[in-house]
Amino acid sequence: xxxxxxxxxxxxxxxxxxxxxxxxxxxxxxxxxxxxxxxxxxxxxxxxxxxxxxxxxxxxxxxxxxxxxxxxxxxxxxxxxxxxxxxxxxxxxxxxxxxxxxxxxxxxxxxxxx
Amino acid sequence: xxxxxxxxxxxxxxxxxxxxxxxxxxxxxxxxxxxxxxxxxxxxxxxxxxxxxxxxxxxxxxxxxxxxxxxxxxxxxxxxxxxxxxxxxxxxxxxxxxxxxxxxxxxxxxxxx
Numbered sequence: 001x002x003x004x005x006x007x008x009x010x011x012x013x014x015x016x017x018x019x020x021x022x023x024x025x026x027x028x029x030x031x032x033x034x035x036x037x038x039x040x041x042x043x044x045x046x047x048x049x050x051x052x053x054x055x056x057x058x059x060x061x062x063x064x065x066x067x068x069x070x071x072x073x074x075x076x077x078x079x080x081x082x083x084x085x086x087x088x089x090x091x092x093x094x095x096x097x098x099x100x101x102x103x104x105x106x107x108x109x110x111x112x113x114x
Numbered sequence: 115x116x117x118x119x120x121x122x123x124x125x126x127x128x129x130x131x132x133x134x135x136x137x138x139x140x141x142x143x144x145x146x147x148x149x150x151x152x153x154x155x156x157x158x159x160x161x162x163x164x165x166x167x168x169x170x171x172x173x174x175x176x177x178x179x180x181x182x183x184x185x186x187x188x189x190x191x192x193x194x195x196x197x198x199x200x201x202x203x204x205x206x207x208x209x210x211x212x213x214x215x216x217x218x219x220x221x222x223x224x225x226x227x
Contacts, residue, residue: 042219108155
C-alpha cells in the first residue's frame with residue numbers, strides 16, 4: 001500500500017457523534033486525498049490536500065472537513081455522523097509531478113453509522 | 115456532469131483466455147487515464163496508465179488502448195489467471211485539475227477454471 005496506513009480500519013458509531021479518520025504516509029508525498037466508496041459507485045473524492053494546511057473540496061464534501069498539519073498526516077472529520085456517511089473510506093497519495101498522476105491507495109476504513 | 119462509465123458491469127473469463135475491459139469517457143479535455151484493480155477488502159491498486167498523446171501502452175500481461183475519436187479506453191489482460199479476479203476501475207484526469215481523478219463504477223472480472 002505504498003507506505004500508507006489508515007486508522008481505524010473499522011468503526012461503528014451512532015448518528016450525531018463526531019468521527020475522525022486518520023491517514024498516515026511515509027512517502028513524503030505532497031498530495032493526499034480522501035475518497036468514499038459505496039456499492040454501485042466508483043470512488044468519489046471528498047477532499048484533497050496539496051500541501052500542509054492547503055486543502056480543497058472534492059465532489060462530495062458536504063458533512064466532511066479535513067486538516068493537514070503535517071506532511072505525513074491527513075485527517076478526515078465527520079462533525080456529526082449521519083447514516084448516509086456509512087461507507088468505506090480510502091486515503092490516497094498522489095504521484096510525483098512530471099511522472100504521472102497515479103494515486104496510491106491505503107487499505108481503507110469501513111465506517112458504519114447506526 | 116460528464117463522467118467515466120463502463121460498458122459491462124460483470125465479465126466472466128475462462129482461465130488462460132484474454133480479458134478485455136471497456137470504459138467510455140465523455141470529457142474530451144481528459145488528458146490522462148488510469149486503470150486500477152481492487153480485490154475484495156483492499157484498496158485500489160494501480161495497474162497501468164496512459165496519456166492522451168498515446169494510443170497504446172503495454173505493461174506486464176496488460177495493455178491499455180485509447181481511442182480518442184470515440185472516447186473509449188480498454189484494458190486487455192493476457193492469459194487471465196485466477197488472481198486477476200477483482201473489480202477493475204478506469205479513471206480520468208480532467209486536465210484542468212492536477213490529481214483530481216474521476217472514477218467509473220467498476221467492472222467485476224470473474225475468472226473461471
